[in-house]
Amino acid sequence: MEKQKETQLVLRYGRNVIIAIVIMVAYAFSFNVTQIDLPRLVTDFPKAVPIIRDFMTPDLLARAEQVESYVIDYPVPCGSGQEAAIPTSGPRIVPSQLCSEPKAVITVEGFDLKPNTDVQLRWLLPGDRRLRSAKSTTDAQGYFSAEVEIRPIVAAKDGNVTRLETELQWESGSLFPSETLKITIAKIVETIFMALMATTFACFIAVPISFFGARNIMGRGPIGTVIYYIARTIFNLMRSIEALVMAVMFAIWLGFGQFAGVMAMTVVTIASLSKLFSEAIESIDEGPIEAAVAAGANRLQAIAYAVLPQIIPPFIAFAIYHWDINVRISTIIGFVGGGGIGLQLQTWINQLAYNKAGTAVWAIVIVVIILDNVSSQIRKRLV
Template sequence: MKSDTNLADSTPIPSISPSSNYLITNGLGNTKRSKRIATWMLFIVIIVVCSIYIDVTPYQLFVGLPEMGVLLKEMFPPDWSYLPTIWAPMLQTIKIAVAGTILGAIPAIPAALFSANNITPNKWLSLPIRTLLNLVRTVPDLLFAAIFVAVFGIGPFAGMLALLFFSFGIIAKLTYESLEAIDPGPLEAMTAVGANRIQIIVFGVIPQALPAFISYLLYTFEINIRAATVLGFVGAGGIGLLLNQSLGLFRYDRAATIIILTLAVVLIIDYTSTSIRRKLL
């Protein structure tokens, strides 16, 4: 009597013919192609439906193009004599962004520590803070600025407060996500030798999370420079206030000067910030 092993060895293994293999491969390819086509069709249908809903037509685009040409003609050449007037508001815009970013980053540190599950495993503490961060991030910076202008009046203070809340929400969110991704090895080793919670945070958590935190700080500052330019439209100070006035008075040549200066400042800050972040990460 043959053993089970011999029976298994003698059992022929069915082979797949080349034609069957082709049919299987071709069928899988057709399935992927059908899914891809269906996805693109769904995407196109969504665009068409949304365009119809908000009354967007190609006719509006063709009608607006000549008007855009007229506007560009009125913007150029820019009024370079307006530069001495806009230097001070431009510096004010940068100060608003700097103050809002730094003051928002300070409370973001403890908020991130209390939100990270591996640092604060207590759900009763981390969950309310995460909910608060979600609520803060759902409010646009322009809405924050409009609220603070109504409360504190027109000026840069309202703009700084708006960017403070915006920076707090985004930096805390990104930081606590990076905290949850740190290497748990050093933390476990420190716990094994009897380190307390504060020592673990200071010597185990912060050294790992600091480069990412600085990167998020610089990234938020880049966003705030652009945001601070627009906050002036609701009276929150900065260069946006002069830009709004120039557009209201149809001085598009002055508006072009403001836009070019703002673009130059933003590009310089973005380049500097990106270089620093590359060295840190």
């Protein structure tokens, strides 16, 4: 007796040691293959700074751009055209020479312009071409001065004189939603609808097939039991595929776009909802069915009064829960061709437009948090 106990103790000890070794080997293997390199997190942090900063400063609002421009004729070389008449008061642009030879350097001054504003000088060449020249900023009195080199290309051509444009540009007016924000909102709504359509389609299919996966319905005969096990196995296998992996295939089948994403989510949701639905069917209370039958109800009445009221609320609760999950998934399903905000997000990321991408990410965060709360509230009231 004592000896047996001792053997048992040794066996248990041995088992624990083996488990510990297995775990240690698993970790050693995992660390090795995942190429963990924690110091890089610090050393390469500068690489992450711009993207994180841009993510944190989403492109939400913009102001209307206002432009004011002054244009004067500027003959190069002198005599190739009429020289400009310069006003003596009011906002005006004054070049140090009213005409010049190529390669000369002149000073361009501006007086009484809009104060503290960016100034861009440009040559308007004959034939509608533009050549950027110096940049400056006006001071508090609206004065600026800039040195400009006359490049040979500025020369007059076929009797047409080059003109010198001075453009003042500033932002004004009230803030309004930026183009990025508008696109993001449209795509987010699209995304919510993708999740809604996928969940709805999945419900139509999951409701009937979930009965095959309910033991209390199928477990009455050998054939039913076999169907039950087959159905449950299929649900479990299909459930373990991420919608994104499905989307890889549907994107080829149906072309890149929302429809592929909807179908990929539908397939995964069918499996997942069928399993949840069949568990809801399994957990119904048989008592009310007995009561209805005892009162003389026929089969249909018993289902309507004793079965449906028990399964409809959990069905709706699970469907809403899955809609919530699908909204999360549809925010990324665009990465593999599934449409929605994910596709837009990827486009912006590929363009390295991280503050636009940040707008999309924040929109996703807000929508997911709101839906999460709403859906859990509704579920609480249903169940």
